[in-house]
Amino acid sequence: MSVYTSVSNDDMQAWLQRYALGELVELKGIAAGITNTNYFVTTTHGRYVLTLFEVLQLAELPYFLKLKSHLSRHGVACPAPIADHNDQFASLLSGKPACLVSCLHGSDVSAPNAAQCRAVGEMLAQMHLAGATFPLRMDNPRGPAWWAHTASTLYDAMPAADAAMLRDEIAFQASHRFDFLPHGVIHADLFKDNVLMDGDRIAGFIDFYYACNDILLYDIAIAVNDWARLPDGSIDDTLASALLAGYQTVRPLSTSEADAWPVMLRAGALRFWVSRLLDFYQPASGELTFTKDPGVFQQLLAAHRQRNSFWL
Amino acid sequence: MSVYTSVSNDDMQAWLQRYALGELVELKGIAAGITNTNYFVTTTHGRYVLTLFEVLQLAELPYFLKLKSHLSRHGVACPAPIADHNDQFASLLSGKPACLVSCLHGSDVSAPNAAQCRAVGEMLAQMHLAGATFPLRMDNPRGPAWWAHTASTLYDAMPAADAAMLRDEIAFQASHRFDFLPHGVIHADLFKDNVLMDGDRIAGFIDFYYACNDILLYDIAIAVNDWARLPDGSIDDTLASALLAGYQTVRPLSTSEADAWPVMLRAGALRFWVSRLLDFYQPASGELTFTKDPGVFQQLLAAHRQRNSFWL
Numbered sequence: 001m002s003v004y005t006s007v008s009n010d011d012m013q014a015w016l017q018r019y020a021l022g023e024l025v026e027l028k029g030i031a032a033g034i035t036n037t038n039y040f041v042t043t044t045h046g047r048y049v050l051t052l053f054e055v056l057q058l059a060e061l062p063y064f065l066k067l068k069s070h071l072s073r074h075g076v077a078c079p080a081p082i083a084d085h086n087d088q089f090a091s092l093l094s095g096k097p098a099c100l101v102s103c104l105h106g107s108d109v110s111a112p113n114a115a116q117c118r119a120v121g122e123m124l125a126q127m128h129l130a131g132a133t134f135p136l137r138m139d140n141p142r143g144p145a146w147w148a149h150t151a152s153t154l155y156d157a158m159p160a161a162d163a164a165m166l167r168d169e170i171a172f173q174a175s176h177r178f179d180f181l182p183h184g185v186i187h188a189d190l191f192k193d194n195v196l197m198d199g200d201r202i203a204g205f206i207d208f209y210y211a212c213n214d215i216l217l218y219d220i221a222i223a224v225n226d227w228a229r230l231p232d233g234s235i236d237d238t239l240a241s242a243l244l245a246g247y248q249t250v251r252p253l254s255t256s257e258a259d260a261w262p263v264m265l266r267a268g269a270l271r272f273w274v275s276r277l278l279d280f281y282q283p284a285s286g287e288l289t290f291t292k293d294p295g296v297f298q299q300l301l302a303a304h305r306q307r308n309s310f311w312l
Numbered sequence: 313m314s315v316y317t318s319v320s321n322d323d324m325q326a327w328l329q330r331y332a333l334g335e336l337v338e339l340k341g342i343a344a345g346i347t348n349t350n351y352f353v354t355t356t357h358g359r360y361v362l363t364l365f366e367v368l369q370l371a372e373l374p375y376f377l378k379l380k381s382h383l384s385r386h387g388v389a390c391p392a393p394i395a396d397h398n399d400q401f402a403s404l405l406s407g408k409p410a411c412l413v414s415c416l417h418g419s420d421v422s423a424p425n426a427a428q429c430r431a432v433g434e435m436l437a438q439m440h441l442a443g444a445t446f447p448l449r450m451d452n453p454r455g456p457a458w459w460a461h462t463a464s465t466l467y468d469a470m471p472a473a474d475a476a477m478l479r480d481e482i483a484f485q486a487s488h489r490f491d492f493l494p495h496g497v498i499h500a501d502l503f504k505d506n507v508l509m510d511g512d513r514i515a516g517f518i519d520f521y522y523a524c525n526d527i528l529l530y531d532i533a534i535a536v537n538d539w540a541r542l543p544d545g546s547i548d549d550t551l552a553s554a555l556l557a558g559y560q561t562v563r564p565l566s567t568s569e570a571d572a573w574p575v576m577l578r579a580g581a582l583r584f585w586v587s588r589l590l591d592f593y594q595p596a597s598g599e600l601t602f603t604k605d606p607g608v609f610q611q612l613l614a615a616h617r618q619r620n621s622f623w624l
Contacts (some may be wrong), residue, residue, distance in 0.1 A: 020438035021387045043511075045387065045435075073381060075333045075412075082387045087445040100387075123357075126332035176335045201357070215535035222388065 003029040005037045007051045007094050012041065012050075019086040019100065021045050024134045035209070037096070040103065047103040049079065052096040056209065061097055063138050064208050065089040067131075067185060070100070074130035077123060079104060106196030106203025113199040114242035117227050121246030123202045124190060124223060128216045129187030129249060140188065140212040144173060147274045154274075162298065166277075169237045169270050169301060176263045178215055181256060186219035187211055191226040217257045220247060221268035224273040225300060233299035266304045273297035315341040317349045317364045319406050324353065324362075327405045329451060330396040331412065333357050335501060347521070349408070352415065359415040361391065364408040368521065375450050376520050377401040379443075379497060380413070387441035389435060389516040406588055418515025419509030426554035427512040429539050433558030435514045436502060436535060440528045440563060443497030452500065452524040456485060459586045464536065469593045478589075481582050481613060488575045490527055493568060498531035501525055503538040507587075514535060529569045533580035545611035578616045585609035 013024040019142040021198065022044030030038040030049070053061065065081045072080035081089040090099040109116060139145075148170050151221040155163040156279035168276040187194070220243075228239035247253075253261075276294035283291060325336040334356035342361070349364040365373065375439040377393045381401065384392035391413035393401040402411040421428060452458075460482055467475040499506070503521040508515040532555075542550035559565075565573075588606035595603060 019387055020442045022434070022438075045389065048387075069385060069542075073385075073395050075331055075360075077357065080385070080392075083385050083442075083445075085386075085441055085444065087386075113609070124335070126334075129397050130332045130395075131393075132397065297321075 003031075003037050003039070004054050005094050005096050006037065007050070007052070011094060012039075015091075015098070016041075016043065018086070019082060020085070021048065021100070023131070042291065048082065048100045049103050050093075050098060050100055052093060052098045053090075054096065056097065058090060058097040060089045061099070062210060063136050065099060065209055066136060068208055070134045071100075071127060071130055076127045076130050077104075077202045078127075079204060079206060104196050104204040104206075106198040106201075108193045108195060109197050110192060112192060112197075112227055112239065113200070113210065114238055116197055117239045117242040118246035118267065119197075119200055119202050120190070120195060120223060121220070121226055121243035122249055123205065124187070125250035127187065127221070128184050128204065130189070134185050137212045138212045140186075140214040142188070142210065142271055142275065143214065144170075144177070148270060150274050150278055154277050154281055154309055158277070159193045164310045165274070165298070165302070166278065169266065169305070172262070173267055173270060175269055176260075178217070180257075181260060182216045182254075183213060184212060184216050188214065188219060188222060190219065190223040201302060207287065215251070215264070216251075217260060217264050218267060219305070220244070221261070221264040222271070225265065225268045225272070225297075229296075229300060233296055234303055235300075262307075264305065266301060269297050270299035273301055313344075313558055315349050315351070316366050317406050319351065319364070323406060324351075327403075327410075328353075328355065329399070330403065331394060332395060332397070333394065333412070346498060349389060353412065360394065361415050362405075362410060362412055362502045364405060364410045364523070366408065368409065368616050370402060370404065370409040373411070375448050376523060378448060379446055379523055380520055382446045383442055384407075388439045389416075389514045390439075390441050390520070391518060391571075398592075401432045407460050412531045415617065416508050416516040416518075418507045418510040418513075420507060421509050422504060424504060424509075424539055424551065425512070426550055428509055429551045429554040430558035431509075431514050432507060432535060432539055433532070433555035434561055435517065436499070436531065437559045437562035439499065439517065440496050440531070450524045452498075452526040453501070454522065454583055454587065455526065456482075456489070458581060459487070460606060462586050462590055466589050466593055470589070473553075476616070477610070478585070479618070481578065484617070485575070485579055485582060488572075490529070490568075490572045490576070493572060494528045495525060497523060500526065500531060502531065502535040504515060527576070529565070529576050530579060532556070533573070533576040534583070535549050537577065537580045537584070537609075541608075541612060545608055546615055547612075559581060574616065574619075578613060581609050581613035581616055585613055 009024060012027050016024055024043055026042040028040045030040060036054050039050040041048045041050045041161050068078050071078050071083050082100045083089055090097050151166050153172055187205060187208060190217055194207040195205055224243055225239050227243055228236045230236050273294055276292055276297060280294050321336060321339055324339050328336055336355055338354040340352045342352060348366050351362040353360045353362045379561055380390050382392050383390050389463055394412045402409050463478050471520045499517060499520060504521040507517055536552050536555055539555055542548050586607055588604055588609060591603050592606050
């Protein structure tokens with residue numbers, strides 16, 4: 001359940017007057033998402049999604065909301081934030097930063113097929129191209145400096161073999177940086193639960209709150225690591241190839257990117273292994289924390305470290 | 313038929329590569345509209361409307377396209393222009409300025425009911441509020457200076473009684489200017505054929521190519537003059553009241569605006585009487601001209617000049 005902050009119909013109706021969206025018809029909590037509070041908001045004009053941000057502050061939102069607006073304006077499938085009469089995408093509601101976005105018609109898939117993986121790759125490439133004209137910038141807060149620092153706080157608590165593997169991978173990544181590869185706006189968290197599908201078509205990428213400026217190939221690695229990962233932690237070659245093929249119909253990868261691919265897959269696995277280790281060993285206080293198994297990404301990283309063929 | 317400029321599938325597919333919209337599936341001419349060429353464009357991502365501008369030049373488009381983008385971003389029902397990878401809304405296709413916009417689901421109505429008139433009034437007010445933060449400006453090219461000059465070229469060709477009425481109305485309007493009334497972005501041509509309805513809901517305002525900065529009340533008068541006008545040229549009080557009531561749920565009119573209303577209705581009728589007289593007496597050469605009956609607006613103006621009650 002993800003309604004942490006309650007909004008009354010009266011408060012919603014009053015807040016809606018900031019917008020050109022008509023009058024409130026229905027307000028209904030959405031039982032999905034683990035970080036923010038979400039509602040479906042039906043007005044006399046249409047249906048929207050209300051998000052109340054439980055962690056992010058109002059001043060932190062412009063990069064993410066302006067990015068979604070920019071991508072939507074370029075036809076990339078994602079929710080379009082609605083601006084209010086002050087030309088702002090967010091303001092306080094029930095004491096929390098809040099925004100309204102257009103409502104997409106689709107749902108996430110837990111076991112994608114190859115056509116869906118191909119569509120995800122294609123749309124991801126479109127997102128990378130459309131991001132090229134986005135004027136704001138944000139460094140990746142979960143990059144190498146973050147994982148090295150975070151790992152240093154975890155080694156003592158971890159089993160020795162796991163700690164050794166983590167140390168070794170962080171050192172390996174530090175010796176393989178690819179700052180010369182194409183950079184741009186990346187989603188950085190394009191897991192299966194952050195894509196709404198309508199059959200084999202992308203209804204929309206959602207949850208852009210890890211988006212930042214980083215290496216484009218790293219974004220593809222993060223997506224492949226989730227979309228093509230089987231329940232046992234191994235990678236399905238057909239799904240991985242389909243995602244990469246879809247991507248390359250729009251933006252063919254260079255030889256340098258192909259060379260960097262195996263290391264980038266490891267980097268993508270490392271980043272989520274570290275964040276899950278952090279949640280596991282140092283859970284944040286409060287009711288908002290859902291601990292996911294770090295072992296999945298350790299297995300995946302181990303598989304990537306042993307593997308020699310990478311579908312490119 | 314309104315496909316003046318033909319676009320081949322190959323040309324369309326090549327031009328589509330400027331956008332993040334996937335590959336061409338179908339291109340189909342639209343037999344509506346009298347000024348521009350329109351196509352439905354279906355891609356692997358969705359359905360869009362292509363407009364090729366037959367008269368407007370590329371440099372004239374930003375005001376109109378950025379306005380539609382601004383209004384759409386604020387939730388006002390209208391087509392959203394799609395930006396290309398150069399972050400532009402328009403570029404040349406088959407030698408004409410061309411743009412793609414989102415496809416709306418609705419159709420125009422020829423005999424609206426009161427609920428539809430109310431919805432049009434409400435959305436028009438939302439458009440006026442949302443327009444307040446639009447940064448670009450354009451003077452009304454069809455304002456008092458235009459109608460006075462245009463009329464001066466028509467008097468000699470017109471029957472004496474009609475010319476006398478036209479002279480008198482232009483003098484009357486010149487003695488009643490309302491520059492102190494609320495200004496803003498107006499549609500300036502919100503006739504029934506420029507609104508797509510989905511039942512009693514507004515699917516979208518379209519055809520913003522007369523939009524400009526002018527008196528908001530004038531925009532309402534233009535809308536009432538068409539939406540509430542019966543086939544015999546008289547105004548249906550119920551429809552006019554419904555449109556005004558819908559408008560005022562969002563932006564109540566001031567006493568000054570209510571006082572100016574009868575004169576503004578006459579101004580709205582005058583502007584279209586003059587443009588139709590111009591088309592009638594001085595038809596532009598070429599196949600793009602459809603001459604509409606100027607008499608409708610003369611009748612309407614005559615009715616407004618005699619009437620004393622104005623639903624406000």
